Amino acid sequence: MCPVCFYDNMPNAPQDYHICPCCGTEFGNDDQERTHEQLRQFWISTGAKWFFREPPPLWNPWLQLSLAGARLPYSSCTMTFTTVISSSRSVRQGHTSRSQSIFPCDDCTELAEAA
Amino acid sequence: MVKITWPEGGIGEPTGYRIASKYYRHHLGMMAGRGYIGSTVPFATAFELSSHFVKHGHKFGAATEQEYERMADEFMARPLNADLYECVSSHGRRDRIRLEGTTRYFGVAYKVNTISTFHPRDAHAIASKGGPLGFVLFKCAEVRN
Numbered sequence: 435m436c437p438v439c440f441y442d443n444m445p446n447a448p449q450d451y452h453i454c455p456c457c458g459t460e461f462g463n464d465d466q467e468r469t470h471e472q473l474r475q476f477w478i479s480t481g482a483k484w485f486f487r488e489p490p491p492l493w494n495p496w497l498q499l500s501l502a503g504a505r506l507p508y509s510s511c512t513m514t515f516t517t518v519i520s521s522s523r524s525v526r527q528g529h530t531s532r533s534q535s536i537f538p539c540d541d542c543t544e545l546a547e548a549a
Numbered sequence: 550m551v552k553i554t555w556p557e558g559g560i561g562e563p564t565g566y567r568i569a570s571k572y573y574r575h576h577l578g579m580m581a582g583r584g585y586i587g588s589t590v591p592f593a594t595a596f597e598l599s600s601h602f603v604k605h606g607h608k609f610g611a612a613t614e615q616e617y618e619r620m621a622d623e624f625m626a627r628p629l630n631a632d633l634y635e636c637v638s639s640h641g642r643r644d645r646i647r648l649e650g651t652t653r654y655f656g657v658a659y660k661v662n663t664i665s666t667f668h669p670r671d672a673h674a675i676a677s678k679g680g681p682l683g684f685v686l687f688k689c690a691e692v693r694n
Contacts, residue, residue: 453597467674
């Protein structure tokens with residue numbers, strides 16, 4: 435797994451000048467002067483874009499970071515489609531019950547209400 | 550003083566890049582004579598070449614992967630001079646590491662003829678190790694996980 439972006443399908447171990455196809459970090463070069471945390475924050479600040487050719491189907495950098503427990507620059511939560519529907523119905527019906535989400539967070543109810 | 554262990558098992562003091570260059574010129578010559586080395590020094594895999602080209606090719610003005618690989622090959626095979634520093638790592642893959650002082654071009658090869666990387670290093674990183682010679686000696690002494 436890449437220790438910078440947490441991409442878990444690197445073709446080579448993150449060492450010996452191998453490059454992560456996801457974030458483009460070259461290990462032994464880029465992480466010489468900067469920590470993995472610093473490189474991650476820079477990658478996120480520049481849009482967390484896929485580095486090498488085309489990303490895998492349905493690849494989502496924010497989901498990848500969230501699943502690894504990385505600190506994101508904003509509060510986020512990911513809801514399933516059915517949860518969104520039920521939350522929207524709840525809002526429409528005037529209920530403000532907390533919605534279920536893959537990654538529970540305090541803002542989910544507010545986001546559902548805003549939707 | 551950092552000690553460099555040569556692939557044969559001998560230990561030498563790094564009095565400069567000339568020690569490594571003497572060894573490798575001899576070693577490369579022997580292997581080329583036995584047909585082990587062709588005209589190119591390739592990256593290990595197509596992915597390695599492609600990913601390094603995408604990351605570094607534009608820094609050299611290389612238009613294609615093949616052009617970038619040729620430049621890396623030429624750099625790693627170039628005869629050493631007073632501005633080109635080289636040493637051999639005593640750890641792991643025993644990388645052969647090169648740095649050119651004026652251009653700051655940096656290359657790494659292992660198993661004699663396989664290139665790991667080729668790119669320009671930033672001046673700050675080199676200066677922080679006391680200059681080009683200090684930088685390559687630092688890289689050769691580096692123990693990576």
